[in-house]
Amino acid sequence: MEINVLNIKGQETGRKVTLNESIFGIEPNDHVIYLDVKRYLADQRQGTAKAKERSEHAGSTRKLGRQKGGGGARHGDINSPLLRGGGRVFGPRPRDYRFKLNKKVTLLARKSALSYKAKENAIIIVEDFNFEAPKTKDFLSIAKNLNVEGKKLLMVLPESNKNVYLSARNLQRSEVILAASLNTYKVLNADVMVITENSLKTIDSVLNK
Known part of the structure; x- marks a missing residue:
């Protein structure tokens, strides 16, 4: 599955990326998704x-x-x-309340969740970007340019970026997460995922162990 790469202004860059079929194109397994979401919510209980x-x-x-x-x-x-x-x-x-799941079950659940998002065309690939300073207005501008304003947005970054994180922290329906920390619950809870180019490489390396 090929997706056009956009810049933060919402314009096409002329490049395309191919989503890994073994991650974004599998037949989703609803039961392992249930188990992984249940585990995540159980971990949140005090x-x-x-x-x-x-x-x-x-x-x-x-x-x-x-x-x-x-x-x-x-x-x-x-x-x-x-x-x-x-x-x-x-x-x-x-x-x-915590309980453990096998690594293979967890990986399959995350792949299943990402496959659902790919089927729903709820994945947007953008080129890597950075903010010079934390500014919520800049983050909202990106969401508006990508036509995802008002939706539950999950921004996936390849590595920690304090400026981008702080820019989205005050927004209720937006969240920034690292590609290595991607989990089933966060993926399914979002209406749309915005993934940077380098984050795809990290997702491939983490989920194709």
């Missing part, structure tokens, strides 16, 4: 929820009423889960 159980409450252990004849359920001290302010039964405890 897992710090905690509720006190009966044994952790500070309160008297005196039995409040007799065992039988009270006309209701039996309960002991004031920390009973039956009473307001008592301990919680099987309450949440701090835990780690």
Whole structure:
């Protein structure tokens, strides 16, 4: 699949790049996409929820009423889960929600996500660029020139670029990511991907291990 290379003004440069069929042209596997997105979202969870159980409450252990004849359920001290302010039964405890996936599964999921974007014609290739200083106005100008203004935009760069990153940081629907850090969730969550030429080389080297 060939795509025209554009400059940041949205004009064709006269060059074309060929997207790697083993990455952008495979038959997507929905199940591995589900697993990788689930893993990513699980990694974002803090897992710090905690509720006190009966044994952790500070309160008297005196039995409040007799065992039988009270006309209701039996309960002991004031920390009973039956009473307001008592301990919680099987309450949440701090835990780690992360889980691992095999590398081959992760790679297949990322290739599947990129293949979906290629099928949807939601990939734009631009020549490499840089900003002299962080300026949100310049980033918005690029989005407007590429006709992606107002869409969820994922900008893929080959290496860290502080000026470009800071220019997009305040924009809710735009995100800048490194090609080596590309993940399934970010790809699928974007409406359109803007990939620089050198980023394609990095994506090929990372996903074709």
